Amino acid sequence: MAKKNYEKLAKEIVALVGGVENITNLTHCVTRLRFQLKDNSKADQKSLKELEGVLTVVIGNGQFQVVVGNTVEDIFNTILKLYPIQTEKRESVTVEKSGNLFTRALNTMAAIVNPIVIALAGAGMIKALLVILTTTLGVLDNTGSTYMILSAAGNSVFYFLPLFLAFSSAKAFDCNPYISLAIVGALLEPNFTGLITNAGDISSFMGIPVVLMKYSGTLVPAIIAVLVYSKLEKLLKKFIPKSIELFALSFAALIIMVPLSVIVIGPVGVYLANAMGSFVNFMSAQNGLLTGLIIGGGWTLLVMIGIHWGVAPIMINNISTYGYDFIRPMVAAATFASAGAAFGVFMKAKRKETKAFALSTVVPALLGGVTEPIVYGISLKYKKPFIAQIIGGALAGAFMGAMHTKAFVYVFPALTTLPAFFGDTFVYYIIGIALAFTITAILTWILGIDELADKEI
Structure with missing residues (x-):
């Protein structure tokens, strides 16, 4: 996206979240612009989702989140150049207070860890x-x-x-x-x-x-x-x-x-x-297959609602305490399944635009573990790849869980971070991520996609 288009998109996003006067605070993560708005009802979610360059909108963790993918930092910096928006203040991390106790706890942990x-x-x-x-x-x-x-x-x-x-x-x-x-x-x-x-x-x-x-x-x-x-x-x-x-x-x-x-x-x-x-390790030891099935298949759902960071403390604590963690390889199953879904769409699609976008999302997923552009821009948009992604992630997660596959360093699961999984179960990790990618890609190709699908997610 050209620099002038960043400026155009930045202006459109600010206007559609209710204008600069409706913005209390703005931060960003790997793929999302995280607005703290005075009044969420003033934001036009439908029009935001229809903008070229916006994947979707998520409301969670007390924030109005605009998912834009790998261009997030460029758009964020452009917004700050154009508007006098606060980016650092004590209230900049806001916790969603709605929902049950478990949901609120995850939201809080996500707000702290992210x-x-x-x-x-x-x-x-x-x-x-x-x-x-x-x-x-x-x-x-x-x-x-x-x-x-x-x-x-x-x-x-x-x-x-x-x-x-x-x-x-x-x-x-x-x-x-x-x-x-x-x-x-x-x-x-x-x-x-x-x-x-x-x-x-x-x-x-x-x-x-x-x-x-x-x-x-x-x-x-x-x-x-x-x-x-x-x-x-x-x-x-x-x-x-x-x-x-x-x-x-x-x-x-x-x-x-x-x-x-x-x-x-x-x-x-x-x-x-x-x-x-100890509970996580016990579950993994007693029934790693079921644990892996749930995490490998369900992780993407946590990513969708933005509370996946709430689970990160358990993984980090496991590595700090025991020297290894069972959950991270299961998460890797979901990551590589996402990449497989995008690759399957690339292989199946007829339109050049669809192929180009799908391929552009595969690289950051494989090399950096960034999957949100795939989830919002492909899987949910075309529906069937999402089904394939859940199945592929669940099966690969079940395999790695059954083999008690370990991570020894907390990293984003990607090809560039393979050494974090070196150890007695490394071969199972390689097999697991290969299964996740391959199964999902094949299922996506078999199920097919509707390239005329409406952009609305």
């Missing part, structure tokens, strides 16, 4: 690269300084993950992000970590027993700590005079929340996260 995915993805790629250089090719000494520096680049996000989560959690729970960082940062402070010889050792705070835990790489303790602090902050502001709030608020927060986090929240959070991981 902003840090870009850092996780890059760090994961470095960790995967190091596996290639040290294990596969044997060209890098894992005791040398070069390795150590690159390892620091790959490990930094994962080691300090509680700090990243503290910041995004503060935005989700609407409290001071810097005080939140200070509270969670205490769990990684050298004097505190120096007390720990083995996780589970007992120390004390003013005579109160403290179960010592290692919090680097953990997720749940930071999120719970900031959630509790968000409630405390509102309470403290009722009693602390504005004239001394600058120092009194942080003083009170730290002196209350750090001991509380060390004594109660931290250990409970670790045990809770471990329990969730």
Whole structure:
């Protein structure tokens, strides 16, 4: 899309979401413009979906999401150049409060995790690269300084993950992000970590027993700590005079929340996260086939409603705690099934425009794990590829689940991240993603497509 077309599309999108005066905040992820609107009813969803360059519209996580695919950053930057729109403020991460408790929990986790995915993805790629250089090719000494520096680049996000989560959690729970960082940062402070010889050792705070835990790489303790602090902050502001709030608020927060986090929240959070991981591992061990069938076939549905990031903490925690994760390979089944659907459409389509678009979505899916352009621009548009995608993902997921296939690094499932799956089950991963792609492509070709399908999704 030419630069002038980005400008035209940017203006049309802003106009159809209700104008710049209706926009409170704007962010973006891999494929979506995420608007926070004053009034969603002022947006014209039907007209937005009909714009060339827009795949669909999704309302979720408290946001009005316009899915535009791989051009998202160009369109985002164009909008910011054209309009004085806020992109950074404490309310920039908004949580959808409707739905049942489970849905709200997933929405909250998605709102917290989504902003840090870009850092996780890059760090994961470095960790995967190091596996290639040290294990596969044997060209890098894992005791040398070069390795150590690159390892620091790959490990930094994962080691300090509680700090990243503290910041995004503060935005989700609407409290001071810097005080939140200070509270969670205490769990990684050298004097505190120096007390720990083995996780589970007992120390004390003013005579109160403290179960010592290692919090680097953990997720749940930071999120719970900031959630509790968000409630405390509102309470403290009722009693602390504005004239001394600058120092009194942080003083009170730290002196209350750090001991509380060390004594109660931290250990409970670790045990809770471990329990969730143990449950997933138990299900995978007892009936990996069924677990893989559900995740491989159902993951795309989570992507459609934008809450798939809500499951990411379980996968990240598994890798941090156990050194591997069973879910990520099952997710890969859905990713490669999406690519297979697009390739099947490319092979079956008669119109040059359809072929060109389908092929353009295959590459980012295979190389970067980005599937939303396929889901919205192909699968849902033509319907039958979506059916093929669900079946292919489910069957491949079932296979990888049955073979207990593992991921050892958190990455986007793609051909470029294969080293993240190196290990005793790597051959099953290769077979699984090949099955997902091939089965879906063949089913899509057999089922066919209606190229005259209305663009409305």
